[in-house]
Amino acid sequence: MESETLFNEEVEPPGSLTEFTATQNQTDGCVDLFNFPQRPSLVVLKNVRRLTLFQDSPKSEFFRNRFFPNISRNEWHDWRWQLRNRIRDVHLLSQIVRLSEKERYAMTHQGRSLPVAITPYYASLLDENDSLQSIRRTVIPISDEFIHKPEEAYDPLDEEENTPTEGIVHRYPDRVLFLVTNACPTYCRYCTRSRMVGNHSRQCFDAVHWDKAISYIAANKNIRDVLLSGGDPLALPDKKLEWLLSRLRKIPHVELLRIGTKAPAVLPQRITPDLTRMLKRFHPLWISIHVTHPGELTPEMSQACARLADAGIPLGSQTVLLSGINDDVDTMKKLVHGLLQIRVKPYYLYQCDPIPGSSHFRTKVSKGLEIIEGLRGHTTGYAVPTYVIDAPGGGGKIPLLPEYVLGRRGDDIIIRNYQGRLYHYPDGDQAVAEIH
Numbered sequence: 001m002e003s004e005t006l007f008n009e010e011v012e013p014p015g016s017l018t019e020f021t022a023t024q025n026q027t028d029g030c031v032d033l034f035n036f037p038q039r040p041s042l043v044v045l046k047n048v049r050r051l052t053l054f055q056d057s058p059k060s061e062f063f064r065n066r067f068f069p070n071i072s073r074n075e076w077h078d079w080r081w082q083l084r085n086r087i088r089d090v091h092l093l094s095q096i097v098r099l100s101e102k103e104r105y106a107m108t109h110q111g112r113s114l115p116v117a118i119t120p121y122y123a124s125l126l127d128e129n130d131s132l133q134s135i136r137r138t139v140i141p142i143s144d145e146f147i148h149k150p151e152e153a154y155d156p157l158d159e160e161e162n163t164p165t166e167g168i169v170h171r172y173p174d175r176v177l178f179l180v181t182n183a184c185p186t187y188c189r190y191c192t193r194s195r196m197v198g199n200h201s202r203q204c205f206d207a208v209h210w211d212k213a214i215s216y217i218a219a220n221k222n223i224r225d226v227l228l229s230g231g232d233p234l235a236l237p238d239k240k241l242e243w244l245l246s247r248l249r250k251i252p253h254v255e256l257l258r259i260g261t262k263a264p265a266v267l268p269q270r271i272t273p274d275l276t277r278m279l280k281r282f283h284p285l286w287i288s289i290h291v292t293h294p295g296e297l298t299p300e301m302s303q304a305c306a307r308l309a310d311a312g313i314p315l316g317s318q319t320v321l322l323s324g325i326n327d328d329v330d331t332m333k334k335l336v337h338g339l340l341q342i343r344v345k346p347y348y349l350y351q352c353d354p355i356p357g358s359s360h361f362r363t364k365v366s367k368g369l370e371i372i373e374g375l376r377g378h379t380t381g382y383a384v385p386t387y388v389i390d391a392p393g394g395g396g397k398i399p400l401l402p403e404y405v406l407g408r409r410g411d412d413i414i415i416r417n418y419q420g421r422l423y424h425y426p427d428g429d430q431a432v433a434e435i436h
């Protein structure tokens, strides 16, 4: 797929539907992150900037013409414009989709602290009339979010227990999770960190906190792997991200840098040539992309992943198993096949964490096992993710597999293949001795 390359002056100040601009001054509590200037500075205006635009999918082009008729392609493909114009309230949302009663109730009543925010690009993927459409269910709340079950917890993974300094989760000896922001371009209703993501009352993640977190990593020589997460690290401007990565790269014992992000799926415009040029300076750098459903695998996302892969960044996916959204073999097969085609290795399939109001999203573990059973042996091995439960109480990721070892007979183990046929494998001391 070819992208169109344009040489252009800095984009015009953004315009939009009048009613859309009226409420776009809300923030997530991290004001500076999304408070991009509405007008380019004189200095910027003098510079000729190279804009490389994605090819539009027919769906997003139709949506832009319908709801943002005064917006140029340049503006639509400017990730900062997308962030400034996120859909965040019932008034705007109801102009784009026909809200069900459950959705309207959730949008108008105070529920969990996780706000609603949907980039115009991602909104273009939503079905206007079907409130049960898979990806629509992941971003528009419903009243079921208000149902809290006894087994649910705000911090089910006990991350706060494993936080030695603000922003660091240190659970495994050789690696840390570095939460660098609490903002995301689009908020997922099942978010494990909904206790802090987009939360006004939580302190912002700024240079002071980052400094302390980096000092912690520098002081702990056993940390060889740092995963930047949040929130979404790619919600940060390039300069801030570059500052973080360059500070971390200077720590001799940090071998591997990783970024966890949903930007390629909800804001593919964020993957600019400038960003990929900057990221490739910090190799080895890996990116895990949060992907939920094959409906997200658009031409725009494909082009965003191509830019990252062409920059030499290995890409893996992380998917949360969600009831009625992606919990069947066919949907998951479409997803993993589509991911391989855009050079993303399906990495983890997560059992949904029991956060408050998540019961309508959670499936039985047997569903996940059934999906792995339906993939393993039936498709390319690279396409099969590892199915894990992140153990409540902070036990870390525990892999789950269907039963393939059925028992022993004498020195043999009895194993089952993907078709259910039984095989023996010599596994006694005798067999080992003969090999040697």
Ligand code: SF4
Pocket: 183, 184, 186, 187, 188, 190, 191, 192, 193, 194, 197, 230, 231, 232, 261, 262, 290
């Ligand atoms: S992108 Fe990740 S951190 Fe942000 S809301 Fe979704 S699940 Fe949570």
